[in-house]
Amino acid sequence: MSFLGKEIRLNRLLHSETGRYLGVAVDQATARGIFDELMPIERKISEIVAGKPDGITMHKGIAEKCFAKHAGKTSLVLKASTFSPWQPNYDTQVASVNEAIRLGADAISMGCIVGGDDQPEQLRNLGEIADKASAAGLPLIAHIYPRGNQIPDHEQNDWKNVAYAVRAGAELGVDIVKTKYTGSPKTFEKVTASTPGKVVVAGGEIKGGVESYFQAVKDVLDAGGAGITFGRFAWNTENPTAIVKALSSIIHNDRTVKEALELYNELMYGNINV
């Protein structure tokens, strides 16, 4: 058991001063279909890394082609599973712990949808990768959501369902659980209280403006969350570097939403170099 390896990788992955996590994910093309904004992917990754996120999540083929020049600037998180536009509620494993180690990743991330008829299989897969990741000293992140076919759409944000998903991940040995924000700090506090581990949130489909996202991030932190892994909100915008820097100011420098917006506007429209 290489516990030291896991500790070293976690220290590289999480922000050294705050212990929080600002991740950006660019793994959506296979899961959700082609996005113009993820092309060319090399340029998009460079724009994201310029904002200094703690980690960037991608699939192995993209990592092999695009990540090497960013090593040392941010952590690679290898995505080990994907759903698809035709099967949005089933995450199938597509990469292994060995591949993550071979590619130099600081963590591996696995999707898992709970609340559906295939929950037993998806939990079994998560449990298996937890065993292998732990044996290799590799931190495990789970993208875990309550959106299986037994959960009606209007109950997918219900804190009890989100807390169930998060707790299931923690019980299986996941180090960082990524889930959805429940929409209010009061309900999200119950989610973070449901687990001893770190909880971060996804951005989801873009709804609302920059300010509402910054406010949600602040609320997640205030409710005991450890940060974010944002995809579309980070890269599906005019200036991913400015978005990541502004998010970082909230997560790592305790800036208010107003201050983060000022920074974002300066980066977008002013001439300052931060």
Ligand SMILES: O=C(CO)COP(=O)(O)O
């Ligand atoms: O981690 C993520 C996808 O793997 C988050 O993506 P979104 O913010 O676009 O939901």
